[in-house]
Amino acid sequence: MLRLAGWSVLETGQTFLIGYGPARALDEGFLRGRADVGLFWLAVTGVGVLVGAYGTARVYAAVAALVEPLRDRLVERVVSRGVRTGDAGSLSGLTQQVEIARDTFAGLVMVSRSFVFTAAGALAGLFALAPPLLLVVGPPLAAGMALFAATLRPLARRQETFLLADEALAGHLGTVCPGLRDVTATGAEAHIAAGTGERVEAELRAARALAHWGVLRVASLTIGGQLPVVLLLAAAPWLLAHGVTTGALVGALAYVTQSLLPALRNLIHGLGTSGSRLTVVLRRLARTDTEAPDPDSGPGPAGTATNHTAPPPALSLASVTFAYGPASAPVVQDLDLVLPSGAHLAVVGPSGTGKSTLTALVAGLLTPSRGAIRVGGHPVPGPQAAAERVLIPQEAYVFGGTLAENLAYLRPDPVPEEELLAAAEAVGLTPLAGRLGGLGARVDPAALSAGERQLVALTRAYLSYAPLALLDEATCHLDPETEERAERAFAARPGGTLVVVAHRISSARRAGRVLVMDGRSTAYGSHEELMRSSALYRDLVGSWAPAPARRGSEPALALRDAYRVDAVAGPRLAGDGRHVVAHRPVGQVQAPGDLRDGGSLGREG
Numbered sequence: 001m002l003r004l005a006g007w008s009v010l011e012t013g014q015t016f017l018i019g020y021g022p023a024r025a026l027d028e029g030f031l032r033g034r035a036d037v038g039l040f041w042l043a044v045t046g047v048g049v050l051v052g053a054y055g056t057a058r059v060y061a062a063v064a065a066l067v068e069p070l071r072d073r074l075v076e077r078v079v080s081r082g083v084r085t086g087d088a089g090s091l092s093g094l095t096q097q098v099e100i101a102r103d104t105f106a107g108l109v110m111v112s113r114s115f116v117f118t119a120a121g122a123l124a125g126l127f128a129l130a131p132p133l134l135l136v137v138g139p140p141l142a143a144g145m146a147l148f149a150a151t152l153r154p155l156a157r158r159q160e161t162f163l164l165a166d167e168a169l170a171g172h173l174g175t176v177c178p179g180l181r182d183v184t185a186t187g188a189e190a191h192i193a194a195g196t197g198e199r200v201e202a203e204l205r206a207a208r209a210l211a212h213w214g215v216l217r218v219a220s221l222t223i224g225g226q227l228p229v230v231l232l233l234a235a236a237p238w239l240l241a242h243g244v245t246t247g248a249l250v251g252a253l254a255y256v257t258q259s260l261l262p263a264l265r266n267l268i269h270g271l272g273t274s275g276s277r278l279t280v281v282l283r284r285l286a287r288t289d290t291e292a293p294d295p296d297s298g299p300g301p302a303g304t305a306t307n308h309t310a311p312p313p314a315l316s317l318a319s320v321t322f323a324y325g326p327a328s329a330p331v332v333q334d335l336d337l338v339l340p341s342g343a344h345l346a347v348v349g350p351s352g353t354g355k356s357t358l359t360a361l362v363a364g365l366l367t368p369s370r371g372a373i374r375v376g377g378h379p380v381p382g383p384q385a386a387a388e389r390v391l392i393p394q395e396a397y398v399f400g401g402t403l404a405e406n407l408a409y410l411r412p413d414p415v416p417e418e419e420l421l422a423a424a425e426a427v428g429l430t431p432l433a434g435r436l437g438g439l440g441a442r443v444d445p446a447a448l449s450a451g452e453r454q455l456v457a458l459t460r461a462y463l464s465y466a467p468l469a470l471l472d473e474a475t476c477h478l479d480p481e482t483e484e485r486a487e488r489a490f491a492a493r494p495g496g497t498l499v500v501v502a503h504r505i506s507s508a509r510r511a512g513r514v515l516v517m518d519g520r521s522t523a524y525g526s527h528e529e530l531m532r533s534s535a536l537y538r539d540l541v542g543s544w545a546p547a548p549a550r551r552g553s554e555p556a557l558a559l560r561d562a563y564r565v566d567a568v569a570g571p572r573l574a575g576d577g578r579h580v581v582a583h584r585p586v587g588q589v590q591a592p593g594d595l596r597d598g599g600s601l602g603r604e605g
């Protein structure tokens with residue numbers, strides 16, 4: 001600090017000479033016809049500027065000596081915390097913020113130091129030239145500074161709000177933009193546009209509030225830096241009449257326009273913008289350092305703390321309640337659920353009881369009205385939780401690239417061919433891959449059947465690094481054998497956890513745990529437990545039972561060529577074992593290929 005102050009004194013000397021030198025050059029030199037004296041004072045001023053420039057160069061080294069230890073201390077704290085918690089993702093973000101803190105702090109030291117020493121040099125110069133000059137320049141300068149000081153805190157708050165809104169928008173766009181193809185393919189434009197619109201509006205509001213306060217900042221600069229120029233010119237006759245010389249007046253104008261005004265402008269912009277940014281960053285670093293939850297101590301059952309050695313559950317829901325509208329009845333109410341890593345859960349229930357809603361909540365596509373969801377210990381919604389799960393919906397999404405591109409789409413790194421082939425084999429895609437012409441073959445999504453598209457989407461999800469796989473009727477177009485193979489592959493993924501919205505009894509039987517959803521009430525347990533305890537589950541199992549023995553090769557469901565299936569009246573069986581369907585004649589039939597082997601009718605059917 002002392003070295004910094006010492007070198008900064010040279011700046012004071014330079015500022016002093018910027019007004020004093022020309023004033024003497026005029027009064028004692030040029031205005032008296034003595035050019036040599038005038039030139040002498042100008043030369044002195046020139047040397048002063050050179051010496052001042054040298055001082056400014058040394059100032060940078062002194063500022064570095066002041067700022068680098070701060071950076072080192074911040075890095076040390078952030079890194080030791082990152083090492084302790086193993087949270088590498090947030091570590092890189094935080095070290096970046098430390099760099100911002102360092103740069104901003106350095107900028108602040110430079111501008112505030114420069115203002116103090118420049119103002120001291122200029123005020124000393126004004127006093128040395130003619131004390132009455134201080135009476136003209138001093139009061140508006142003090143008033144401008146006072147106004148600036150008064151706006152500092154409210155401005156910093158608005159600046160902080162704006163920065164946070166800006167970051168939220170940037171973060172949101174960073175997630176949305178790489179997924180635009182998916183957004184379009186899944187028809188989520190309106191949903192994404194609404195979310196983006198909210199963030200844009202929030203930033204707009206923050207920018208407006210900041211701009212309103214910014215007007216006061218301009219006012220303080222006008223009063224403190226520009227009004228003195230006007231006052232000096234207006235008061236010139238009075239000053240000249242009271243013994244102030246022409247040279248002194250010119251010197252005073254030089255002080256105001258060349259030193260005070262630029263220093264004040266830098267201070268106002270520097271403190272107003274960088275100061276608030278530094279506040280935001282430091283507050284965030286401090287908060288992360290002291291308050292961030294340790295990932296190892298993620299919520300246990302229903303949010304209770306566990307000991308530090310237990311890994312967080314793959315999925316936890318604590319009193320989760322969700323309704324589609326403020327006046328609508330909740331679809332999910334007070335749901336508690338904890339799934340350890342490696343678990344296999346089947347979610348079953350009649351149509352419309354919230355199974356898809358539950359998977360959308362876990363995936364972070366919907367936000368609970370109450371309660372908390374964590375995936376791998378990370379709060380939902382959130383980027384870390386999003387990286388921990390993969391959702392495969394019923395409508396599988398395949399795009400017009402090669403098969404390999406389709407399969408490797410969720411992987412940030414290049415996927416070796418052997419790994420693609422092994423995944424295809426595990427999920428049951430190999431025959432289709434062969435038919436298509438191998439991994440390098442181009443895929444025409446429209447030429448694939450719904451089941452084939454599901455196989456591609458399943459293999460893609462299988463290859464992703466996300467440990468939690470959410471299959472929301474993602475196998476509904478597959479035959480039971482292929483479905484079983486795919487589900488078993490997911491259940492066997494190392495460290496993988498599987499949640500399946502099941503549409504077949506076989507699917508629920510395979511899972512170690514079953515969640516039965518029935519409107520707002522739920523039942524949870526193994527297949528055997530639920531067969532004993534849940535009447536609804538027994539009903540579902542009954543309705544899922546395969547059709548009675550077929551007569552020869554006669555199909556369980558026959559579609560006459562003059563009918564189109566219009567709606568399925570529940571997966572019920574008529575007395576003779578045929579599915580009961582509502583139908584009406586349309587004269588044209590397209591029999592879906594999914595109706596083989598006791599397969600159920602999907603939404604498309």
Ligand SMILES: Nc1ncnc2c1ncn2[C@@H]1O[C@H](COP(=O)(O)OP(=O)(O)OP(=O)(O)O)[C@@H](O)[C@H]1O
Nearest residue numbers: 324325331349350351352353354355356357358517
């Ligand atoms: N976007 C929405 N807006 C309003 N209500 C919705 C919305 N999506 C679903 N619902 C309602 O929420 C309830 C649960 O729907 P959800 O799709 O989660 O049920 P589900 O059990 O998955 O049904 P299915 O087995 O037929 O797929 C239903 O009553 C449904 O009408």
